[in-house]
Amino acid sequence: MNSYESLLETITPTSGATREILDPATGAVVGLAPFDTVDDLDRAVLGAVAVQPAWAALGHAARSETLLRAADAIDAAAEALAELLSREQGKPMNGPNARFEVGGASAWLRAAAGTPLESEVVVDDGSTHAVMHYRPIGVVGAIGPWNWPMMITIWQIAPALRMGNAVVVKPSEYTPLSVLALVAVINQVLPAGLVTVVSGDREVGARLSSHPDIGKVMFTGSTATGKAIIRSSADTVKRLTLELGGNDAGIVLADADPTAIAEGLFWGAFINTGQTCAALKRLYVHDDIYEEVCTALTKVAAAIPMGVGVDEKSLLGPLQNKAQFDIVAGLVDAAKASGARVLLGGNPVAGQPGYFYPVTLIADIDKDHPLVLEEQFGPALPIIRYSSVDEVVALANGVDVGLGGSVWSADLVQAREVAARLETGTVWINAHGAVHPMIPFGGSKQSGYGLEFGVEGLKALGVPQVING
Numbered sequence: 001m002n003s004y005e006s007l008l009e010t011i012t013p014t015s016g017a018t019r020e021i022l023d024p025a026t027g028a029v030v031g032l033a034p035f036d037t038v039d040d041l042d043r044a045v046l047g048a049v050a051v052q053p054a055w056a057a058l059g060h061a062a063r064s065e066t067l068l069r070a071a072d073a074i075d076a077a078a079e080a081l082a083e084l085l086s087r088e089q090g091k092p093m094n095g096p097n098a099r100f101e102v103g104g105a106s107a108w109l110r111a112a113a114g115t116p117l118e119s120e121v122v123v124d125d126g127s128t129h130a131v132m133h134y135r136p137i138g139v140v141g142a143i144g145p146w147n148w149p150m151m152i153t154i155w156q157i158a159p160a161l162r163m164g165n166a167v168v169v170k171p172s173e174y175t176p177l178s179v180l181a182l183v184a185v186i187n188q189v190l191p192a193g194l195v196t197v198v199s200g201d202r203e204v205g206a207r208l209s210s211h212p213d214i215g216k217v218m219f220t221g222s223t224a225t226g227k228a229i230i231r232s233s234a235d236t237v238k239r240l241t242l243e244l245g246g247n248d249a250g251i252v253l254a255d256a257d258p259t260a261i262a263e264g265l266f267w268g269a270f271i272n273t274g275q276t277c278a279a280l281k282r283l284y285v286h287d288d289i290y291e292e293v294c295t296a297l298t299k300v301a302a303a304i305p306m307g308v309g310v311d312e313k314s315l316l317g318p319l320q321n322k323a324q325f326d327i328v329a330g331l332v333d334a335a336k337a338s339g340a341r342v343l344l345g346g347n348p349v350a351g352q353p354g355y356f357y358p359v360t361l362i363a364d365i366d367k368d369h370p371l372v373l374e375e376q377f378g379p380a381l382p383i384i385r386y387s388s389v390d391e392v393v394a395l396a397n398g399v400d401v402g403l404g405g406s407v408w409s410a411d412l413v414q415a416r417e418v419a420a421r422l423e424t425g426t427v428w429i430n431a432h433g434a435v436h437p438m439i440p441f442g443g444s445k446q447s448g449y450g451l452e453f454g455v456e457g458l459k460a461l462g463v464p465q466v467i468n469g
Contacts, residue, residue: 002077002079002080003080003083004080004081004083004084004087006080007077007080007081007084007181007184007185008030008031008084008177008181010181010184011031011177011180011181011184012031012032013032013033013034016034016035016036017034017035018032018033018034018035019032019033019035020032020033021033021088021174021175021176021177023087023088023090023354024089024090024317024318024319024320024321024354024355025087025090025307025308025309025317025318025353025354025355025356026308026353026354027353027354030084030087030088030177031088031177033176033177033180033199034176034180034199035199035200035201036198036199036200036204037200037203037204038200038203038204038207040198040200040204041168041170041198041200041204041207041208041211042207042211044168044196044198045139045168045211045213045214046213047193047196048139048166048167048168048193048194048196048213049138049139049166049213050193051166051191051192051193051194052136052138052139052164052165052166052194054191055161055164055165055166055191055194056136056164056165058164060117060162063113063161063162063164064112064113064114064162065113066161066189066190067109067110067112067113067158067161067162068109068110068113069189070109070185070186070189070190071106071107071109071110071113072189073185073186073188073189074102074105074106074109074182074185074186075106077185078099078102078103078106079099080181081102081150081178081181081182081185082098082099082101082102083098083310084177084178084181085098085101085102085149085150085178086098086309086310086317087309087310088149088175088177088178089146089147089149089174089175089178089309089317089320090273090309090317090318090319090320090354090355091272091273091309091317092307092309092310092311092314092315092316092317093309093310093312093314094312094314094315095315095316096267096271096272097272097309097315097317098309101148101150101151102150102151104151104154105150105151105153105154105182107437108151108154108155108158108437108453109154109158109186111158111437111438111453111454112158112159112161112162112437112457112458113158113162115162115437115438115454115455115458116455117134117455117458117459119131119132119133120132122466128468129468129469130466130467130468130469131466131467132464132465132466133464133465133466133467134163134458134459134462134463134464134465135164135462135463135465136163136164136165136462136463137160137163137165137215137216137239137461137462137463138165138166138213138214138215139165139166139167139168139213139214139215140156140157140160140165140166140167140168140214140215140216140217140218140461141167141168141170141208141209141211141214141216141217141218142156142157142160142167142168142169142170142217142218143169143170143205143208143209143217143218143219143220143221143229144156144169144170144171144172144179144220144221145172145220145221145277146172146173146174146175146320146321147272147275147276147277147320147377148272148276149171149172149175149178149179149182150178150179150182152220153169153171153179153182153183154182155220155452155453156169156218156220157169157195159452159457159458159460159461160216160218160461161190161194161195162458162461163458163461163462164462165215165216165461166193166194166195167194167195167196168195168196168198168208168214169183169195169196169197169198170197170198170199170200170204170205170208171197171199172221173199173200173201174320174321175320176197176199179197179199180197180199183195183196183197205225206228206232209228209229209232209233209238210232210233210235210236211236212236214236214238215238215239215463216238216239216240216241216461217229217233217238217239217240217241218240218241219240219241219242219243219244220243220244220277221244221245222244222245223244223245223401223446223447223448226242226244226448229242230242239460239463240449240450241442241448241449241450241451241452241460242443242448242449242450243277243403243441243442243443243447243448243450243452244277244401244403244443244446244447244448245277245375245401245403245446245447246277246278246279246281246375246401246402246403246404246443246447247281247282247373247374247375247399247401247403248278248279248280248281248282248403248404248405248406248424248432248433249280249281249282249283249284249395249396249405249406249422250265250268250269250280250282250283250284250405250406250407250408250432251284251392251393251396251405251406251407251408251418252265252283252284252285252286252289252293252408252409253286253389253407253408253409253411253414253415253418254286254288254289255409255410255411255414256289256293256408256409256410257410258289258292258293258295258296258297259292259296261293261296261408261430262293262296262297262299262300263300264408264430264431264432265280265283265293265297265300265408265432266297266300266301266304267432267433268280268406268428268431268432268433269281269283269381269432270301270304270316270359270379270381271433273306273316273317273318273319273357273378273379274328274376274377274378274379274380274381275319275320275324275377275378276433277403277447278403278404278426278432278433278435279377279432279433280381280406280432280433281375281376281377281381282372282381282382282384282396283381283382283383283384284384284385284386284392284395284396285383285384285385285386286385286386286387286392287385287386287387290383290385293383294343294361294363294383297343297361297383298343298344298361301344301345301359301361302344302359304316304359306356306358306359308354316359316379317356318354318355318356318357319355319356319357319378319379320355321355322355324355324377324378325355325357325378327376327377327378328357328376328377328378328379328380329348329357331370331371331374331376331380332345332346332360332362332371332380334369334370334371335362335365335369335370335371335382336362338365338366338369339364340362340363340364340365340366340369340371340382341362341363341364341365342360342361342362342363343361343362343363343383344358344359344360344361345357345358345359345360345361345379345380346358346360346362346380357378357379357380358379359379360379360380360381361380361381361383362380362381362382362383363383364385365382365383365384367384367395369382372384373399375401389418393418393421393422396422397421397422397423399445400445400446401443401445401446401447402422402423402424402425402443402444402445402446402447403424403425403426403443403444403447403448404424404425404426404427404428404432404433404443405419405422405424405426405427405428406427406428406429406430406431406432407419407422407427407428407429407430408429408430409429409430412429415429415430416429423444423445424443424444424447425441425442425443425444425447426441435453436453437453437454438453438454439453439454440452440453440454440456440457441453
């Protein structure tokens with residue numbers, strides 16, 4: 001598996017229904033993905049049920065050792081995985097993109113393997129002795145997105161495996177090859193049938209979320225789909241971890257240095273060409289430094305190269321699919337029609353192959369415009385003026401999602417005070433969107449529930465059991 005072609009060959013179906021997967025940058029065929037059915041899912045779950053008890057019986061130490069070898073396998077195939085990811089998803093090889101994502105997949109596997117999880121004595125007072133343990137759930141269903149298909153798949157399966165579960169993965173219909181390849185690589189060291197990918201449509205996803213032999217579903221994606229999973233999982237009372245949509249606000253306080261924060265603001269908003277749930281999607285800037293921030297951010301944004309992912313010079317790529325391109329274009333066109341000021345971008349090149357939308361900065365936009373209140377999930381950032389902290393906190397909290405947010409200031413005490421008022425799962429100070437395998441991550445409001453990463457993430461993949469006596 002030293003090249004992406006040889007890696008692709010290992011996952012190309014030799015029988016059954018298939019469909020072509022196209023490069024969003026060029027329109028070229030990347031490869032063929034299986035078109036699996038509900039029957040295929042049922043067989044995968046049956047196999048997972050059969051192998052899970054032996055995996056659980058190995059214990060934490062042996063399972064962790066196997067996960068470390070799986071991480072080694074990813075590292076050995078890293079370049080091939082990154083190129084396949086770049087061609088299928090569109091993200092460039094360099095910057096916080098394809099190579100970065102593959103490295104993150106390996107790192108999160110190692111973190112899951114190395115995180116201690118001890119039984120907890122909750123009461124020991126001489127008359128009562130109670131200890132909290134965590135037992136495996138059984139089979140976990142993992143439904144992933146198309147924006148970070150490899151890394152988010154690992155976020156789901158690494159803690160599940162560490163805790164003694166088997167996993168059935170349903171990848172996005174847009175990026176199945178990346179997930180199939182990643183799982184093929186780690187399956188070189190995992191027991192057969194422990195992790196299975198079922199590459200199908202929404203019918204397969206609906207069956208996974210209602211299947212009686214799946215004890216938990218982990219899902220990263222839209223709030224609408226998350227609500228559907230909640231409904232379909234109800235009859236079997238499944239455990240759920242849902243990381244849903246976000247519309248993250250960044251707040252620049254009046255004392256911030258516009259030049260010093262400009263690059264951080266840019267990557268907070270435009271990592272993965274803006275296609276990240278916890279990207280900065282609304283930027284609120286105090287009147288006193290509004291124009292200075294606009295100027296500094298525009299200068300940074302204008303210098304970042306966008307192009308085909310396998311071009312080593314590219315740092316931004318296309319939108320992954322036409323549906324997302326149309327959403328971004330529609331919101332920007334509406335902002336332009338409203339009289340908002342375009343600082344940069346806003347006009348995709350007609351006739352260009354691929355779903356490229358230029359980095360777009362929109363200033364002097366109404367606080368209630370759809371580009372502000374709706375998640376654009378692409379390379380367009382609205383910049384909104386404010387005059388008081390109370391005003392901006394109300395604006396930041398005035399949506400029904402709350403995944404992340406950020407506060408930018410030279411005064412850490414003041415920044416933390418403002419951060420504590422935001423209704424989000426995470427607030428970053430002078431940064432945005434940085435995740436760490438030991439720092440719990442999850443949303444509030446309609447951005448979902450449940451925590452991932454670290455000890456809390458491991459606990460979420462187990463069933464708590466108290467032994468009292």
